[in-house]
Amino acid sequence: MKNTATPIDDVTAVAIPPKPRGRPRSFDREAALDAAMQVFWEKGFEGASISDLTSAMNVNPPSLYAAFGDKETLFLATIEHYAKSRSDQMCPEQKTAREAVETYLRFKADILTGAGHPRGCLLMVAFFTATSASPKLQAVLATKRTEARENMKERIKRGIKDGDVPVGTDASELADFYTTILGGMAQQARDGATTRTLHAVVDRAMTLFPSKSN
Template sequence: MNRVATQVLPVSIAAPAIHTGRYKFEWHYWHVVADGQGIYYPVSTEFTVPSMSQRGRPRAFDRDTALQAAMRVFWERGYEQASLSELTAAMGINRPSLYAAFGDKAQLFQEAMALYQRTMNFTTPALARPAARAAIEAMLRDNVDAYCDPTTPRGCLVVSIAAACPDDDSEMKTMLSSKLRTVGESVRQRLKQGVEAGELPADTDIGALAAYFETVLQGLSIQARTGASRQRLHRVVDCAMRVWDSLSGEPQKRPARQRSA
């Protein structure tokens, strides 16, 4: 009777794992060699649950693009009216990804607001013009053109949301009011420079005049938001600049603009 040469290899191998979404199953075998032929005998199975870092991993996305989409939703809908469903749909992400990347809705809005101020700030470069009158006029006209740009929502995001902000949301109202006051202070400083340069009388009430132009600027945003045409808003700017001319005593001839309602 011939003996059968048998060798048991002291190693264990795992068959390809089966994933069922949340769980993973593995089968382990002994490799037994008999007369040169390999035979696998199952000896154990393993059952594992993937770690949190391995499952539910959010889909990769472009954060900047998602933030731009969120900014547009807030701009169009307002803060209170913009739902998480609308935001995530526009951003192309799910809620866990939104929370992981931006925190909560309020934090997302703050980032969207910062993006708006970086990319849609026409006031600062306008006020940097060398002549004070030209600077104030450019601030008004450049913002009118931006408020009526057909490729973006109408009006100013900050002004629109501040106007609709409920009184009981003190934190939001404080933040928006602070941003609007910053614009007003920039206008005041530019008018002060105009007085110092002799472009306005020395006794000009700088605070009142700054508040006037700030009010005109915010009113232009609200008018644009409610559908006023670009031509109509530029006519409002024509009137606002006559106030400057009445103070300076040097009326400026402005190029005629197309009249339309």
């Protein structure tokens, strides 16, 4: 009798199970956000491709969409992740408004030029590279850009109330000045300025902070 059994080494007879789709069980959302943040920070919102993001996050496109929905939602999540890891709070432990502003600017100088991440500020990069983003994303970026200014203004107002900033000082105008300095520092860092250079900028900027003797 003729043997009609299929040889076990016949590849056409072996059913290959499909690869599982979606996020792996070991998916670490925080690690994925950190990886995506690095890509957006380096390339900007529009410059970062899905391929760039999935490669850095070590996931496939279906996993990315399952976890975050779309590129814009992922970007919004990385903005929040960035804000949490690099607080914009105005150093509440400092006794005076001047000390708080100076400490904050020096903290930013170190962050802007620090190792382990692209130079500059992710929010500044986002501002210049998300011009075609949705109104929702633009609104979030606008809010984030004003948070540092508002925190600084409130700390200066507290200094006026506490007596370490001269009465009559325009807290809003002074906050505008120092957030403009901060924006310039972020751009300089992006262009290659050293930590020492940015601290020198802070030195000069703080000579203009109003004091009782001014």
